[in-house]
Amino acid sequence: xxxxxxxxxxxxxxxSAAEATDIGNxxxxxxxxxxxxxxxxxxxxxxxxxxxxxxxxxxGGRNFTGPQNGTAIAGDYLSAASFxxxxxxxxxxxxxxxxxxxxFLVAWLVALLLxxxxxxxxxxxxxxxxxxxxxxxxxxxxxxxxxxxxxxxxYLLAQMAxxxxLVALLLGVDSRAGQSLVIAVVGALMILYVLVGGMKxxxxxxxxxxxxxxxxxxxxxxxxxxxxxxxxxxxxGGAVEAAGPGGQALLEPGKQYGVDGxxxxxxxxxxxxxxxxxxGLPHVLMRFYTVPTAKEARRSVVWAIWLIGIFYLFTxxxxxxxGALVGPEAINNAPGGVNSAAxxxxxxxxxxxxxxxxxxxxxxxxxxxxxxxTITAAASFSHDIYANVIKKGDVKPDSxxxxxxxxxxxxxxxxxVGGIFAQNQNVAFLVALAFAVAASxxxxxxxxxxxxxxxxTSGALWSIYGGLISCIVLIVLSPTVSGNEKAMFxxxxxxxxxxxxxxxxxxxxxxxxxxxxxxxxxxKPHPEKFAEMEVRSLxxxxxxxxxxxx
Amino acid sequence: MSDLSTAGPPPGETEYQRVxxxxxxxxxxxxxxxxxxPMTALFLVWYFVYVLxxxxxxxxxxxxxxxxxxxxxxxxxxxxxxxxxxxxxxYARWANKKFDARADALRREIEEGEL
Numbered sequence: 001x002x003x004x005x006x007x008x009x010x011x012x013x014x015x016s017a018a019e020a021t022d023i024g025n026x027x028x029x030x031x032x033x034x035x036x037x038x039x040x041x042x043x044x045x046x047x048x049x050x051x052x053x054x055x056x057x058x059x060g061g062r063n064f065t066g067p068q069n070g071t072a073i074a075g076d077y078l079s080a081a082s083f084x085x086x087x088x089x090x091x092x093x094x095x096x097x098x099x100x101x102x103x104f105l106v107a108w109l110v111a112l113l114l115x116x117x118x119x120x121x122x123x124x125x126x127x128x129x130x131x132x133x134x135x136x137x138x139x140x141x142x143x144x145x146x147x148x149x150x151x152x153x154x155y156l157l158a159q160m161a162x163x164x165x166l167v168a169l170l171l172g173v174d175s176r177a178g179q180s181l182v183i184a185v186v187g188a189l190m191i192l193y194v195l196v197g198g199m200k201x202x203x204x205x206x207x208x209x210x211x212x213x214x215x216x217x218x219x220x221x222x223x224x225x226x227x228x229x230x231x232x233x234x235x236x237g238g239a240v241e242a243a244g245p246g247g248q249a250l251l252e253p254g255k256q257y258g259v260d261g262x263x264x265x266x267x268x269x270x271x272x273x274x275x276x277x278x279x280g281l282p283h284v285l286m287r288f289y290t291v292p293t294a295k296e297a298r299r300s301v302v303w304a305i306w307l308i309g310i311f312y313l314f315t316x317x318x319x320x321x322x323g324a325l326v327g328p329e330a331i332n333n334a335p336g337g338v339n340s341a342a343x344x345x346x347x348x349x350x351x352x353x354x355x356x357x358x359x360x361x362x363x364x365x366x367x368x369x370x371x372x373x374t375i376t377a378a379a380s381f382s383h384d385i386y387a388n389v390i391k392k393g394d395v396k397p398d399s400x401x402x403x404x405x406x407x408x409x410x411x412x413x414x415x416x417v418g419g420i421f422a423q424n425q426n427v428a429f430l431v432a433l434a435f436a437v438a439a440s441x442x443x444x445x446x447x448x449x450x451x452x453x454x455x456x457t458s459g460a461l462w463s464i465y466g467g468l469i470s471c472i473v474l475i476v477l478s479p480t481v482s483g484n485e486k487a488m489f490x491x492x493x494x495x496x497x498x499x500x501x502x503x504x505x506x507x508x509x510x511x512x513x514x515x516x517x518x519x520x521x522x523x524k525p526h527p528e529k530f531a532e533m534e535v536r537s538l539x540x541x542x543x544x545x546x547x548x549x550x
Numbered sequence: 551m552s553d554l555s556t557a558g559p560p561p562g563e564t565e566y567q568r569v570x571x572x573x574x575x576x577x578x579x580x581x582x583x584x585x586x587x588p589m590t591a592l593f594l595v596w597y598f599v600y601v602l603x604x605x606x607x608x609x610x611x612x613x614x615x616x617x618x619x620x621x622x623x624x625x626x627x628x629x630x631x632x633x634x635x636x637x638x639x640x641y642a643r644w645a646n647k648k649f650d651a652r653a654d655a656l657r658r659e660i661e662e663g664e665l
Binding site: 095098099102103105106108109110112113114232233234236237240251252253254257258264267268271275295298299301302305306309312313527528531532534535536538539540541542 | 563564566567569570575578579582586589590593594597598600601602604605606608611612614618619620621623624627630631634635637638639641642645646650653654656657660661
């Protein structure tokens with residue numbers, strides 16, 4: 001979710017940070033980050049001793065508890081710039097920054113009520129497992145795997161490109177070569193974590209990172225509130241005052257999005273994509289398979305909702321706190337612009353050490369999110385495309401895991417190369433695109449296949465491909481890609497679709513095509529398969545068991 | 551397993567279809583849908599009411615409470631957090647107390663019947 005905030009709210013992508021930071025001590029930041037890498041590596045190596053089966057590699061042996069998995073979900077979901085980006089957005093745009101965090105949080109109710117438990121009961125490793133339960137395996141798996149790989153690729157590229165900018169901001173590395181080197185190091189570390197640790201190692205990295213991130217934000221929140229006598233109104237007043245004339249607008253909606261009718265529609269479109277996209281994000285879905293039962297999947301989401309919700313409440317205080325204690329002018333003038341609000345606030349509060357801690361946590365965040373994305377893509381390619389589409393299910397679990405490991409290496413290399421090329425490019429819109437594709441291509445098919453008896457293969461294909469293609473076409477034709485100076489191709493001019501987010505059109509289209517495709521097909525219904533799916537999804541009969549602990 | 555069968559089973563029916571037709575399963579399914587669907591509708595409507603107000607009713611959302619800097623919009627936004635937490639707790643309590651026991655009983659019957 002990083003990029004949405006950084007890109008659309010502030011218009012300043014993470015990658016624009018081209019100058020070195022002149023506050024803090026880079027060596028403190030590097031030292032603390034190095035300690036994080038060392039500790040997590042030891043844990044990953046210990047966790048890897050039991051990595052034998054496919055269920056170990058893809059799903060951590062399904063042995064994580066609800067609270068552990070819930071914390072890992074929070075670690076997966078709270079990306080670097082949802083911390084840096086939302087804080088900065090609130091500091092500069094006030095209320096409109098706050099609006100984002102609400103969409104990100106409410107979205108979890110879709111996962112809690114409609115998806116998590118039923119998915120755990122019917123699937124094995126990937127989203128396609130659920131769809132192919134009662135639909136024709138090969139075409140549906142292929143479509144679902146393509147949607148998964150695209151969503152993951154968009155998300156991954158944005159994270160890696162963001163890493164370069166973060167380096168400039170936090171470590172004082174300002175040369176292009178230096179930033180590329182850091183991107184390569186991040187990518188190599190990520191490959192190592194995932195190869196060695198599989199889902200178990202990835203999960204532990206996410207858990208540790210989530211605890212550090214939330215604890216760091218909590219300390220800063222209490223610190224900021226203490227400076228204002230624990231009075232929220234005084235804190236808001238401080239931010240208004242620091243902003244100077246017109247500062248009152250920080251407390252009102254519309255500072256960023258209320259410009260005209262089109263920008264309001266764009267926001268509506270984004271709000272729709274956020275609330276429906278989360279429950280269709282492949283790396284989120286995959287986390288539900290790491291627990292032994294549906295009941296634990298429910299506990300995971302409950303924990304995740306509390307952690308994510310409380311974290312976003314912290315960012316509200318931190319954002320206005322940065323506005324009040326650092327001031328919008330200092331934030332805008334710092335390298336990294338809007339993204340520097342939280343680090344500058346940390347420096348203003350606790351000097352070098354707190355800045356170092358917060359910077360290290362921001363790095364750990366990129367590493368953990370990227371690792372989660374990579375293992376999802378590897379599972380999707382190896383389990384869906386290789387084992388079930390190419391080999392038609394006739395494959396030994398060993399060779400499936402071997403292919404998955406190779407996929408991790410390939411995706412890691414693609415991420416490094418893509419990240420280096422995407423440096424200083426405006427690619428932040430890719431995250432918004434990932435949410436829109438998840439909501440338009442993935443969610444309709446998941447919901448229909450779980451709840452609609454009549455739904456068939458043709459409906460799934462229409463919905464997935466229709467949602468996917470409409471999202472990509474609309475984003476290419478939107479002002480994020482061409483037609484203005486902030487666009488990806490500023491000199492070109494083919495922005496015929498006025499909204500910056502395709503969701504308002506593509507999400508209803510995805511649902512509609514699922515229905516139309518279903519009714520146009522002559523495929524015979526399979527009442528016996530739907531019976532099995534429905535009974536299993538609600539009772540947990542025949543669900544995949546946890547791997548016995550050795 | 552005898553308590554799962556209702557009328558005489560049609561020929562060629564699978565075990566799962568028989569369970570699906572049973573009163574116990576139909577009751578479980580109804581209970582689940584009766585809780586989950588209205589709740590989903592409720593939070594989605596409440597979320598979009600909020601988004602539309604923030605998007606199109608700036609004056610209303612900008613009203614200050616007394617002399618404080620707290621606005622109506624801020625309270626509505628915090629209200630979204632509260633409603634999300636409340637729905638989460640309500641669902642978890644309902645599922646733990648009302649749903650799990652019935653689902654587990656059915657699961658045991660199916661898994662033992664298959665042996």
